[in-house]
Amino acid sequence: MLDFGLVQEALQERSLLLTRIAPHLVRPVPFLYPLTHRFWERPYVGMGMLLYDTLGLTGGRSNGVPVHKHLFRRGTLRAAPSLRDDVMIGSVRYYDAQVDDARMVVNVVRTAAHYGAHAANRLAVVDFLHEGEHVVGARVKNQEDGTEFAIRAKQVINATGVWTDETQALVTDRGQLKVRASKGIHLVVPRDRFQSTVGLILRTEKSVLFVIPWGRHWIIGTTDTDWRLDKAHPAASSKDIDYLLERVNKVLKRPLTREDVEGVYAGLRPLLAGENDSTAKLSREHVVAHPVPGLVVVAGGKFTTYRVMARDAVDEATRAMDERVPASCTDRIPLLGADGxxxxxxxxxxxxxxxxxxxxxxxxxxxxxxxxxxxxxxxxxxxxxxxxxxxxxxxxxxxxxxxxxxxxxxxxxxxxxxxxxxxxxxxxxxxxxxxxxxxxxxxxxxxxxxxxxxxxxxxxxxxxxxxxxxxxxxxxxxxxxxxxxxxxxxxxx
Ligand SMILES: Cc1cc2nc3c(=O)[nH]c(=O)nc-3n(C[C@H](O)[C@H](O)[C@H](O)COP(=O)(O)OP(=O)(O)OC[C@H]3O[C@@H](n4cnc5c(N)ncnc54)[C@H](O)[C@@H]3O)c2cc1C
Known part of the structure; x- marks a missing residue:
């Protein structure tokens, strides 16, 4: 999508996570990109990989992962013996990084609490508190016992992902951000179902599909389809599962079946809605808005750039405050468990x-x-x-x-x-x-x-x-x- 700025920002954040912020949770993973066309594809993909290797460099520092390498058919099969040898002429190996997102979130929250933040879960904002035009806090409902109470604040930041439209509507009908939910599902299969020392990235008609090593398992995903139903429980259908199996089986010597699937999970991407009808083509960029005094909204973005999103939202909120707030230093704060x-x-x-x-x-x-x-x-x-x-x-x-x-x-x-x-x-x-x-x-x-x-x-x-x-x-x-x-x-x- 030629979003070089976005890719660079994500790669720099990835490097920070790998080397300083969360080296205990984020780790490098090698992937193979199988090549199917002779002559033009290798230099074309190679250029892209070179860009990927260099965009993440900050001030001459390592970007936290090894650089890409070209492999011929033999080398590809040595790395991934279960790949069908008639579907590729060779591959490019490159590194990306992975994290257990739920562990990461818990760690971020615990670290914030360690530095003095108050964190509470299972509290839903049911309304905002107003003084004239200004938002001065939120009314929350404890979802465990149904009680409601008010929390006052100089500034409120709304970061509610795929629920942004609903939470914005609580305060203004002039909601500035429109967020669409795009469903992605993943399959989990045992690691021994096929042999490979590396993950795979495969092209599909609309996007790409990853086969990612995950402890004693592989994770295969993902799909990218509009979702307009229950946001709290996006459901994977039989069609989604068959789609992933069919795509991955195109490159495997022994096809996977439904019986090989240990687990399935689904999630929703909060995508900023634009003119484009296809969710796969919407930008993953984030936007910060200030629809009414006292309320900042942040939406879109990627998991990898969570820290930049948070920084930008807090900067926007503090701009409207009387007291001076020091600049963000989260790029230098290791999460709990990272030190030592x-x-x-x-x-x-x-x-x-x-x-x-x-x-x-x-x-x-x-x-x-x-x-x-x-x-x-x-x-x-x-x-x-x-x-x-x-x-x-x-x-x-x-x-x-x-x-x-x-x-x-x-x-x-x-x-x-x-x-x-x-x-x-x-x-x-x-x-x-x-x-x-x-x-x-x-x-x-x-x-x-x-x-x-x-x-x-x-x-x-x-x-x-x-x-x-x-x-x-x-x-x-x-x-x-x-x-x-x-x-x-x-x-x-
Ligand atoms: C299949 C899939 C694959 C992905 N792969 C990648 C990837 O490889 N790399 C990457 O960087 N990103 C990836 N993403 C994107 C990433 O997961 C999302 O961008 C990120 O999780 C969005 O986080 P968020 O906090 O903005 O929103 P959400 O995760 O949607 O969180 C919103 C929160 O707001 C809460 N909330 C809603 N309403 C209220 C209310 N009224 N009161 C209080 N709380 C409320 C919800 O409970 C929820 O906890 C992927 C996403 C999916 C679905």
């Missing part, structure tokens, strides 16, 4: 010996908690039974459920199974066998009664059933209807 991460990583064998936890598990903890992994190991020291892996989800330990509840704001079993961990998409049974154990570990920490504990388990099982059912439906409408009815928030009893 490499030193702790080097000591991982010693940590394993001292804690009695296998070094592979210590590595897993370091990759999730960085230098804070010691806090999880301390829980195990105090209660050795917390070193037990969860049933059906061997990658995760009981201690992680406790830590998610005491340190990471988890309020319900689905918070733990879907976001603090990824059991809901990584386990064959989607967390069905883990959920009673998770509920038992959380219950005493959150003061749940027996009824509440059972309610949590039943609710999670209903959610898994609804998601499975929705994924068998032929289209968005029927998938949405099947997914509806199981809400996310449980009332406190």
């Amino acid at each position: 991460f490499r030193a702790v990583w080097n000591r991982r064998q010693r940590l394993a010996d001292r804690s009695g936890v296998h070094v592979a598990r210590v590595e897993h903890l370091l990759n999730r908690y960085g230098s804070l992994a010691g806090e999880v190991l301390d829980l195990i020291k105090a209660r050795p039974e917390l070193a037990e892996p969860l049933p059906g989800a061997d990658d995760y330990l009981g201690a992680e459920v406790v830590y998610a509840t005491t340190h990471e704001g988890a309020r319900h079993v689905h918070d733990v199974l879907t976001r603090r961990t990824r059991i809901a998409i990584e386990a064959w049974d989607r967390g069905v066998s883990a959920v009673p154990v998770v509920a038992d570990l959380m219950a005493p920490l959150l003061g749940w009664s027996h009824v509440q504990r059972d309610n949590e388990v039943a609710h999670y099982l209903a959610r898994v059933r609804a998601e499975r059912l929705s994924q068998q439906q032929p289209d968005d409408e029927s998938a949405d209807a099947a997914r509806m009815g199981v809400d996310d928030i449980l009332p406190v009893k």
